[in-house]
Amino acid sequence: MSEVPSPRLRISDQDRESALTALGEHMSVGRIDIDEFGERSAQVTAAKTRGELSGIFADLPEPHPLLDAPKVAVSEPEKPAWADIPPMQRIMGALLPILFIASIALIITTGVTWWFILVPIGISAVGEGIWGKGWDNAHKKLGKQRRRELDG
Incomplete structure (x- = not known):
C-alpha cells in the first residue's frame, strides 16, 4: 500500500509548471476566468509545499498538477x-x-x-x-x- 506524501513536502519547478498547465486547462473550459487564473497563477508561483498547491485546486475537478510525475533525466548530448x-x-x-x-x-x-x-x-x-x-x-x-x- 503506497503512502500519501506529506502536505509539508516541498515542490519543484516542474510541479509548479504542471500546476500552471492544469490551471490553463481549467480556464480554457471556462471553470475560472482570466482574473482568477492570474490570481491562482501567482499563488502557484509563490507556493512552496504540496499543501499550498493542493489548496489552490481544492474547488476544482481534475486535472490537478501531477506532483509525482517522473523527473526528466538530463543526459549528455550525443557525440557526433x-x-x-x-x-x-x-x-x-x-x-x-x-x-x-x-x-x-x-x-x-x-x-x-x-x-x-x-x-x-x-x-x-x-x-x-x-x-x-x-x-x-x-x-x-x-x-x-x-x-x-x-x-x-
Whole structure:
C-alpha cells in the first residue's frame, strides 16, 4: 500500500509548471476566468509545499498538477560520429574522392596516361596501412549521421 506524501513536502519547478498547465486547462473550459487564473497563477508561483498547491485546486475537478510525475533525466548530448575519427584521417577521407575525380578528369582532358589513376589508389592503400581497413569510409559514416540529424 503506497503512502500519501506529506502536505509539508516541498515542490519543484516542474510541479509548479504542471500546476500552471492544469490551471490553463481549467480556464480554457471556462471553470475560472482570466482574473482568477492570474490570481491562482501567482499563488502557484509563490507556493512552496504540496499543501499550498493542493489548496489552490481544492474547488476544482481534475486535472490537478501531477506532483509525482517522473523527473526528466538530463543526459549528455550525443557525440557526433566524426568525433572518434582522427583529424588527418578525416582530411584524407574527404580528399580521396576529389583525387579520384580529378585524376579521371585529368586523364580524359589532357591525355595523361592511365597510370595517373594510381595516385589516389596509392593514397588509399597507405591510408589503409596506417588506419586499418575501412578508413576511407569515414566520410560515409559522417554522411549517414548528417542524414539522421536532418530527418530527426
